[in-house]
Every structure is written in C-alpha cells, then in structure tokens.
Amino acid sequence: MTKIKAFKAIRPVRDKVHLVATRPYYSYKKNVLSAKLEDNPFTFLHIINPEFGSPIKTLANTHERFNLVSDSYKKFISEGILVTEKEETIYIYRQSIGQHQYTGVIAGASIQEYEDDLIKKHEATITSREGMFTNYLDVVGYNAEPVLLSYTHSDELDVLLEKSTKNRPEYEFSTTDRIKHELWVLSESETKEIITSFEKIDACYIADGHHRSASSAALAKLRRERGNSNIDNKDFFLAFFIDEKRMNILEFNRLVKNLNGLTKNEFFEKISEYFIIEKLSKAHKPACEHQITVCIEGDWYLLICKPEIIHAEHPVQCLDPEILTQFILTPILGIHDLKTDENIEFISGAESITTFEDQILKGKFKIGFILFPVTVDQVKRVADNQMIMPPKSTWVEPKMRSGLTIYNINE
Numbered sequence: 001m002t003k004i005k006a007f008k009a010i011r012p013v014r015d016k017v018h019l020v021a022t023r024p025y026y027s028y029k030k031n032v033l034s035a036k037l038e039d040n041p042f043t044f045l046h047i048i049n050p051e052f053g054s055p056i057k058t059l060a061n062t063h064e065r066f067n068l069v070s071d072s073y074k075k076f077i078s079e080g081i082l083v084t085e086k087e088e089t090i091y092i093y094r095q096s097i098g099q100h101q102y103t104g105v106i107a108g109a110s111i112q113e114y115e116d117d118l119i120k121k122h123e124a125t126i127t128s129r130e131g132m133f134t135n136y137l138d139v140v141g142y143n144a145e146p147v148l149l150s151y152t153h154s155d156e157l158d159v160l161l162e163k164s165t166k167n168r169p170e171y172e173f174s175t176t177d178r179i180k181h182e183l184w185v186l187s188e189s190e191t192k193e194i195i196t197s198f199e200k201i202d203a204c205y206i207a208d209g210h211h212r213s214a215s216s217a218a219l220a221k222l223r224r225e226r227g228n229s230n231i232d233n234k235d236f237f238l239a240f241f242i243d244e245k246r247m248n249i250l251e252f253n254r255l256v257k258n259l260n261g262l263t264k265n266e267f268f269e270k271i272s273e274y275f276i277i278e279k280l281s282k283a284h285k286p287a288c289e290h291q292i293t294v295c296i297e298g299d300w301y302l303l304i305c306k307p308e309i310i311h312a313e314h315p316v317q318c319l320d321p322e323i324l325t326q327f328i329l330t331p332i333l334g335i336h337d338l339k340t341d342e343n344i345e346f347i348s349g350a351e352s353i354t355t356f357e358d359q360i361l362k363g364k365f366k367i368g369f370i371l372f373p374v375t376v377d378q379v380k381r382v383a384d385n386q387m388i389m390p391p392k393s394t395w396v397e398p399k400m401r402s403g404l405t406i407y408n409i410n411e
Helices: 014-020 030-039 063-078 111-115 127-140 155-164 188-198 210-226 264-271 320-329 353-361 376-384
Strands: 010-012 082-084 091-097 100-110 147-151 171-174 179-185 204-208 236-243 248-256 275-279 291-296 299-305 344-348 367-370 394-397
Touching: 010 014, 014 171, 063 082, 063 127, 100 111, 100 155, 100 188, 111 210, 111 236, 127 210, 147 210, 155 188, 204 210, 204 376, 204 394, 210 236, 248 320, 248 353, 264 275, 291 353, 344 353, 353 367
Parallel strands: 147 236
Antiparallel strands: 010 082, 091 100, 091 179, 100 236, 147 204, 171 179, 248 344, 248 367, 248 394, 275 299, 291 299, 291 367
C-alpha cells in the first residue's frame, strides 16, 4: 500500500511561475547563478541565496543563514509572489523534453512508509549532510524540491492521469533549457480517485533525493520527540511519483585526470586480464551491458568484460559501474573513494559524446569511461535486497524544479 497525502501547496501566482520556478541552485555555474539573481527579482534562487547583493554575510549551513532563507521565503509570501492553495489537493505535473513526456503526481509521501522500507532506498546518505538538511528543514519549515519516487506501472493510474490532463493546466510555460512544464490542480473527486488508486501500489523506490527524504524522516522523528504531534504535515515529505516506465535512467560516465603513473600501453596491458580490448574507428557509446567504451589521448576503445568478472547472481557486483571500480579504477588507477577522490569527475549521459571527448582533448583529463545505463529492474533489485548502488551509477530524468509546489512542514 502506498499512502499519498493531499496538501495545500504554497506556489507562485500564475503570471510569475516561469520566473519563480528554477533548477536547484547547485546545478548552475557561479557566473550563471549570479546573472540569474541579478536579472530576475522573482526567482526562487533569491530565497535560498538571501545574501545576494546584501552586506550581511553569514557562514554557510548555519542557523543564521537558514533564518535569512526563512525571512526571504516569508517576504515572497507577503509580496504576493507565492500564495497558498485554499484546499488540500494533489497535483499532476508534466515535463516535456522533445518528444519525451514525464507525467506524474505531486503529493506528500509517507514518512512511516519510508521508515518501514515501503519507500525503498538504494543509496547511502552522508550523516553530516543529512544532519545539515534536517536543521535546514527545521528552521525554514518547507520542502521546495520534490523527491523523485518511482512506482510499478498501473493501468488504472494511467487512465486517471490521462483523464485529468485533458483539462487546461493551471501552469503552462517553457524554460530556456527547452523544457515545457505543465501543472494541473486536481478537484476533490480527482484527488480522492488518485489517492485510492495509489493504495494498490505495494511500494515505491527513491529514484532521486535520498538525502532529502532521509532528512525529512529525521525531522519528523525529532518533532515527535519534541511533542509536535499536532502538525499533520510533519509525517510526510514532498514527492513526485512517476511510473517507472515513464522515467528515464541514463548512465553516469567517468573522467580521470591521470593514469596513476602508467603509460597507455601499460594501462591496457594491466586491464587485458579482465577485459577484451578492441580499437574503435570512431566514438560511440556501448551497445549493451558489460561493455565499456574508453577514450584515451583522443583514441577510442571498446572493453568487453570477460565472463569470470561478471557475478550475475549478486545485485551490486554484476553492475558495470561496480565492475569498472573493482577491476580498473581502484586496483589500477588508485581511486579508492569515488565520492572524495580528486582524480575522478563524473559527467551525465545527458551530455553529448562530443562534450565528453572534448574534456579529454583539452587535456583536463587523461582517460574517460562511458558505461551502458543501469536498468530500473537492476536498481529495484539492489533496493529490494537492501543493498547500496555504487556512487554515481545513474542519472535519472526528469530533474525537478524548485519552488513550483512548496510543501509546508509546519501546517
């Protein structure tokens, strides 16, 4: 059973939604972030960057900084940029990229189900980061970016989503990254139908947002201990529920700055124990699982995993990101922690192969590895066995906007 909650979203007024909603601040380069803050007084980025243009400076991730964020948020409300929904409802959101449409439901996700592992995880969270997010939520009192949750395909839900999206959306706008955004505010009867339909879904899986969901759960526990049991919204967190068939999982590719003292020939000699190596006439991505394409000094090669290194019975060890780590990155290139090692960087499969190759041709990196995407079933197998995916295994789309529907934790 999947329990979802209707809520009164705090959201932008219609004429300013395209100016308010934004990608997460950390996805922007510094110069682009500054330009957006300079040119757009309505962007949600001003709420989470409250010191921009101000002589007041506080330390990052402190209560002083979080209080300024809270003040900026309240200012947006007082100025009428953000308004509160009159009745509890759920929302249908659609993001269109080219011909691909991502349609799903924005609602509250149950923290009890998260704690009971009915909302399943496949990524380990960093304790310090989780604690910082928990403090942030406690001070500011809202979720602004939904956690992405996938669910097994449901014909019934498909019919309901199709019916509701025949009406004109409340929001319809495009952003400069050529993405179209639509949001429907559902009626009471539509809301009840979808809530009831979700009760037939056995479990959901976190596709993106492990730290956000973990910190929401930590805050709920903290507030229960404080005796804040009268706050209903504390037991849920903001989520975007999407059919796993609608979701898109791309690979996360690896760029490495040096060969750990090896020459190109020495490197290939070492990996030949584990991989069949074929020279490629041109750049291309792997055609199937257990193939890895490599760019080194502008030349391209195909690595085919030898059968003895593929442990098909193990949910994690059979994954290509783990095979790459266990047989090349760690023993040969000396990279022991993908989260902290400065010798490695990651580039999403959404980037073109030309962009990937240019990073090497410009001399910033010595070698790059392109992986075949992990499948939804592989992610679910890891989560069902309560295991952890290798770091940076998946680039999941859609990427959600901040500030489109804000969930008030304090209500």
